[in-house]
Amino acid sequence: MLIKRQLLVFFRDRAAVFFSLMSVLMIFALYILFLGNVLAQPLRAFFGDVAGIDNIVGGLMLGGLVAVAALTGCLGAFEIFVSDKKRASMDFMTSPTSRRKLSLQYVLGSSVVGLIMTLAALVLVMAYLTFNGAPLPGLQNMALLLFTVILSVLCGNAFVFFIIQFVNGTNAYAAVSAVVGSLIGFVAGVFVPIGTMPAAVQWIIRIFPMSHSAAMFRQILVDEQLEQLFYGAPAEYLENFRLSQGITYAFGDLIINFWHSAAVLTLSAITFFTLGLIFMKKRQK
């Protein structure tokens, strides 16, 4: 029942829905206004005015946008949990439902809200790309997109669940949300390609789980088009481009593939959720 409550309360609060979509809308607006063109220029300079470059840039940037939506959607949903700490949680805690079950229902509720917000962002991105001439992903890629959405939401949710153990009150949470919402676009390599950043920042991006979500979305959305674009070019050209654009990451000689990133997201989700539970128990004591 708390899952139903979380859905009703979140989606009836228009401000909450709007602000949890704020980062996503900003990225989308910046892409349409100028960032798309800025990011396409180096490719045009190299390949000339070849068809499909705009779709590749769109896939790269908007793939990152869906990863951002997975985190900000969960951030918005967990605001209910934070405000309940001071108010409604007393009410729930005087019911016979165990505290463990209550916590689990909050996490599940936030996951459902995050899933809906991320799917909405994905539909927006797919509609925009298809409308502008990008090929519609095949069934297998559709299934992979759905899989990545679910994994990203689970990881984003666990990450937020961990963070909120250290946040007291809605004001502090709003501040944390604003900071995360502002930084996530950079950390996921949406605004600036990862290859142009200093080595230390690249290292942070590589270990941040949501960057792997962005990489997975980018691989599904642009890999086939990239192979066509780089057809006939030396293989290391394509590999370097993929690394510089955050389509994949390298740890030493190891190039991370789709399933490696999926494993990073899964392990991160388990780790953050476990740590969150440990800290929550400590606080309750």
Add this chain to the structure above:
Amino acid sequence: MIIQVENLRKNYADVKAVNGISFSVKEGSLFSFLGTNGAGKSTTIGILTTLLAQTSGSAKVGGLDVARQGEKVRELIGVVFQTAVLDELLTVRENLDIRAGLYGFSARKRKEAVENAIKLAGISEFANRRYGKLSGGMRRRTDIARALVHTPKLLFLDEPTTGLDPKTRQDMWQMLRDLQRDTGMTVFLTTHYMEEAAESDDIVVIHRGEIRAQGTPLCLKQRYCHDLLKITTTDGEYIEKKMPSTVDALVAAEAYKGRIENIEIINGTLDDVFLNLTEGYENAD
């Protein structure tokens, strides 16, 4: 006895919020727990409703230990908190339905429980309106309906009428009296309004974490306040005497028979009891 408290203590670091209190509450009675702000009322209610753990001593509700059998205790109790805990964006019916879901009812039983609570609290005319759009009185009635949704044996009301206008307070009390008459429910009340406590079967006065007095309203008035006899005689003499009771005041007035121009007997009230018990100790300290 539905509540039995023995030598209960709750410390917050060096502060003794509740300092070895013992009392009991009869099943089906209206029990008032009085004290100034910070006296230890909310801490005691917090322990009895399983929201707080005691430092030492024992508290039993319905024969169940609140520290060890919390989940079973929570099936027996309903709580109306000082502050609103329901969701402003949900309707009254939705709020009640979600709370009923916390008691493990089937869908049919949940619907019955919600309709029963709406009927008991007399809130059917605004059951489909959003909680956030209700007046203060309507909200309080809804809070009570929420506490009744699982037909508890014991209802805790923590300052339920604070901030309500006199007419709404009167209506709410009428509702509670009807409820107690119809269901035989035990009501555990904290209030700042002594005229509300005057209707109780038993009263406990707590001050600085310790019980200062307990008994029926009449018994407390006899022990901790006095009547005031004021006489003006025909020859201009003015007499003012504190008397243990109205009967004593009448006997004393006999001495002035034949020369009384004006006579007034002011009955002691529970306000006097409360002030004597709390201010008396303040001065003693």
